[in-house]
Amino acid sequence: MSIINVSDDRRSITLLSPTDMPAASAFLWNSSMMMQVNCRGYATAQFMQPEPAKYAYAPNLEAKTFMQPEQPYYAHHPGRFFYLKDLDTNELFSAPYEPVRNAPDSFEFIARQDTIAWKIQKSRLSIEITLSLSPTRPLELWQINVTNLSEQPRRLSLVPYFPVGYMSWMNQSAMFRPELSSIVCSAVTPYQKYPDYFKQRDFKDLTFLLAESFPDAWETRQSAFEGEGGLHAPSALHQERLSNSDAIYETPTAALQYQLTLQPGANKQFRFAFGPANDHAEIASISNELFGSETGFDEQLLAYKNYLKQSESPLKIATPDAEFDDFVNHWLGRQVFYHGDVNRLSTDPQTRNYLQDAMGMSYLKPERTRDALLRALSQQQRSGAMPDGILLSESAELKYINQIPHMDHCVWLPVCLSAYLDETGDLGILNQPLSFADSDDSLTVQQHIDLALLWLFEQRDHRDLNYIAQGDWCDPMNMVGYKGKGVSAWLTLATAYASQLWANICQDAGRETEAKQFNSNADALNAAVNTHLWTGDWYARGITDDDVVFGVPTDTEGRIFLNPQAWAILSGAASEAKQASMIDAIERDLETPYGVQMLAPAYTKMREDVGRVTQKHPGSAENGSVYNHAAGFYVYALYQAKQPNRAFRLLRQMIPGPDDSDLQQRGQLPVFIPNYYRGAYREYPRTAGRSSQLFNTGTVHWFLRCLIDGLFGVRGTKEGLKIDPQLPQDWPQASLDRHFRGADFHIEIVRKPALKQTSIIVNGERLADTIIRSIDTGKRYSVTVEVP
């Protein structure tokens, strides 16, 4: 049993029953690294050089793999641990919990914006551990404070143990360097083709543990540290002192030993830095930065805190739902900013992700959105087609999934741009000239986007339905149309919606002819979907190369997909009757206690005319999971369909907890929204709801947009700020602070059931309609919104 504590700027878990340790995690990042830390002490981290790399490895394999945050934990999982041994009683404890797994007397795991911390008591010792990051470097900053709560002096041995793992089959070693007060573990990134050597020779292949306090002893050999005792009772800790040995082509580790005596009430603090480096000079420079002056370390902590100020939520809300407020006010902006700031630490983000991550950034740093749009469009083909990924550096190249052609990338240009224009009104961007990836022709942004949407409109079959080829939004649905015939209902509807968004922007820019043309294109696409893909109850997902319509009531697996329904609302294809029918079907077939599934029933075996998604485990990833990104589209559509209660219910489900049963089932603290929760609730209730733990997801941008365009209805338009809240029925009021076009708005929404329609009072004056016009930069607006 544990309880989750929510306070202004932190989330924490307090264990009531220490034998029931959850697997909840939190994450930190800076511009060069990211790190996921589990409350047990397990941790994985990646940094860029320039592709993602690791500096602490698993014990057996040096493989470069992606983060895999849902991976199983086990004794040798990478982590950061502090062994503490009472030299009088020989009692051994490890903080925060692993690997000894001795139950603490009290335990709190605390996620803040800029730190992850633990407060633990055990055998009348108090142990406080805090992790933060450098603002810029791939560097972990650790503090541990041990306090004697008893009435006797305590003789203790403290051993910070930072396993480094199997670095390289080619070259690995470690030694303590007294002049650096560091254990330095070295490895070599292997190459076979000699040109790769020149790319890799400046890599940060060293891993170091730098200590402020010179240790009494150390061990650098993983196997000698563990010995026959095992990590829960390391042989090395049976000795009075660690061996001070080097590791010579032996798996390195970093364990330092401090012998200390604490008088009653006394405490002692230790500080460490852990990370990769290129050479000893770099470690010396870091050491000087952190410990060369009294304030160096704290200055770094402050600088990191300041860096994160950029990620403050663009909305500060107060509603009857305190948990919801806390998540929106403290955690949502952070996750949105993370995506837009570091692009999921990739060098070739998928175009779809890149544009949606930029969309969310419209509400925090709109100038970054502008840059991203221009960068993406400058990599467009002259034909209008967008590439599968956007290259962020000279040396970047398209890798993995970005080598598989997907058909939907053009869709996201007007989707991103419309959010940016709503927020900024910056129509000037449309006339910015840009060249192409394969042509020096210089066309304006609006000409680029015309080309993109015309290219997309051309990719249709004889029925006016968009070809899916090897995939659209749903990455792994890669065999529907690889022969060149299959079509996608979602992509056809998305093309229609994107065309309408673009028509609206054309209209605002005074391009009426183009506006008409794109609206007419959208009508043709909507009509085609209604003709060929309405099943009677909902929209099918598509038609395969062999002319099989799928996602239909007669399918036993993959009967109904969420995306075509959501986007048929957005594009206006679905009549009110059709909307009602499909919303009913979604409630019956896709909704679960943990959110709305992306498709159901999940596929349990390969369907060769659909492809990779059907090979994923039922309930996982895109195969019948509660895929929050798709759920976000649907909630956004529900606000468009004026379904405030249903919309808020589903939006709310994306946030985990905070009750213990939800923590135990989802395995996650409410500090981020994961890309999915396990689905297949009807088939596998035992595991349904489990968090993927992956914080890379476009979900958060749609979550934020749902708040702005839907729930609170504080959306920008060409004319100003349009106010049109859709509070859930049971909320009598809500308030929010919002910065918009240089001005600050404090908005109080109150329910007046007697009213016929929403009415707005700004700085004491009641408006004639619901738009606040002619906004003055720097001014503060006090707004009261009366809703029926």
Added chain:
Amino acid sequence: MSIINVSDDRRSITLLSPTDMPAASAFLWNSSMMMQVNCRGYATAQFMQPEPAKYAYAPNLEAKTFMQPEQPYYAHHPGRFFYLKDLDTNELFSAPYEPVRNAPDSFEFIARQDTIAWKIQKSRLSIEITLSLSPTRPLELWQINVTNLSEQPRRLSLVPYFPVGYMSWMNQSAMFRPELSSIVCSAVTPYQKYPDYFKQRDFKDLTFLLAESFPDAWETRQSAFEGEGGLHAPSALHQERLSNSDAIYETPTAALQYQLTLQPGANKQFRFAFGPANDHAEIASISNELFGSETGFDEQLLAYKNYLKQSESPLKIATPDAEFDDFVNHWLGRQVFYHGDVNRLSTDPQTRNYLQDAMGMSYLKPERTRDALLRALSQQQRSGAMPDGILLSESAELKYINQIPHMDHCVWLPVCLSAYLDETGDLGILNQPLSFADSDDSLTVQQHIDLALLWLFEQRDHRDLNYIAQGDWCDPMNMVGYKGKGVSAWLTLATAYASQLWANICQDAGRETEAKQFNSNADALNAAVNTHLWTGDWYARGITDDDVVFGVPTDTEGRIFLNPQAWAILSGAASEAKQASMIDAIERDLETPYGVQMLAPAYTKMREDVGRVTQKHPGSAENGSVYNHAAGFYVYALYQAKQPNRAFRLLRQMIPGPDDSDLQQRGQLPVFIPNYYRGAYREYPRTAGRSSQLFNTGTVHWFLRCLIDGLFGVRGTKEGLKIDPQLPQDWPQASLDRHFRGADFHIEIVRKPALKQTSIIVNGERLADTIIRSIDTGKRYSVTVEVP
């Protein structure tokens, strides 16, 4: 403390002090898999589909990596374990040792040709475990026998625990299938490019543990099995019964539970099979084969034993050195056959390895050598160049190191062919017609080899030295000549030696003109090496692109290399005076208690004009290790130089043990010769001598050839069997049995110090010279050899 037992057909370790468990391993293979098993119970296995694959994984990563047998062991290392719990005392033990690590009362680890076994006693229980393989399938066959040695009935819970690990991030699950009496774990090999799906869909992605006896309970979830207890005290074993749960997108495991009561003296046997399968039907078929009849399982064991009969040593020897005899008589042929039979379980063996593995096969199955030579030559380029790897199947392609061009592959054609002709006298092969990889021209084998050696002779610089380009024999010396200028002393000498071998064959085939030409080429090459690369004390290793001679007395690292010295003896480049000088230098600078290093001092940092080898850890792999393959060349050369004492001393060092201190230092039983022992003895004595544990090595072919052409001097010639032993000085006699060209020879060698020269008595008749001519198929020859 442990002792090593050597008996006729097995090697075993008996532990005297059970707290000092070594890491010794043994290996088994069949035509579709190989498996390395450690005495603690750790195990790794690979099978072909068609590329090497795994069916039991590490817990955290699904990465496909090579075997890495020297990797560190840790609690979650893959293995096969049998937990045994006394239900009356609750005492928990695991056999053979891991993961509980409770010291056994007695412990024996036994490697035989066809089985790996343990005999253990603990708390008055006797536990015998035996592993064998299917003769053809990737399938492990396990037997465990538990006997009650006490005077009371014993109530026991036996839990075979075969961890399967993290199979796939995409799809993994497990369940017990009662109709198969098996735990079946399923995974999906992921693809991103859809054509890969069609290559992978018939993969054996299931892993199963099949039990002869239906279990009382089971657990399929790794995390639930381990729980908070850890593998040394699994939480699942605190319960009376395992949970019988399925694993649903959870890391699978295979744990079965048997409750049994054994009366005093009673015993019970359990049998299992473990391996990969494509579908349930395949598991059912295996189940029927093994357990469908009373004799099925034993028939498979016998069939595997029979398969291995092919690997019997081609020499049976009796010398004053019993350990040496045991290794040669029981283990050497097995390792030679392994290479020639399954080509290290690769689909594109390096041409160099393929031809040397075929060379060793000359002494066991010469028809296989013939096939390999013809296959290799049929993949030759019309220019004469040989490819970097030989493709063994239609779908195979050159991968990894075989994408890096190496210059030496042609050398190995006459090296392999000369051994084959010595053994068979099959000069007919020379007239076999063959086409080329890039041409349908049909030329005879001898024309092919003419082309190969002329091509090699053309690859010279203005000094008549052979270009090294991106590498020669030593794979990772890849930056000496990548700009097209650098040259190799070794390759020049190897070209000279290969040309001489070929000249001799031409001579035997009556091609005197060609013989003269190739001998003259060899002379030119030898002269060039003597002119440009003799340092005064030894031969340098080469000259870089930038005209730096390296491997010379003024180098502080990589001063002296073994290979140029060895091959200067073989090619005749080295005068007697030069031989004496360099042999002295080798003894001083390269010899160690564990063998002779390939270079010294080992590089400690990257030398950019040499390349990859200098990035390897000092003392490991090719960087200053005791690289047995190179040592084998040198020993072969020492026999050529008539240095029998020195040659035998170095040959003998390749075999580990059998004393305990050697076992502890090298970490290996004398059941195979590893590719290297750690070197850098002068710099890192603590770790020097450690076995790489890798049984893939061309060493064994040269070891065998040293016995035949050198130590016992029983080499074939065109005329017959030439007898010319070079026993070490302190051997008064030796005897051997040898099968040669269809006849059996029993040869007794006796030292007669009074003699001036060797004298041969065959079936009672003294020969005029040392060649036994006109050998009759099927005849038995009794030979006495009197040596001075």
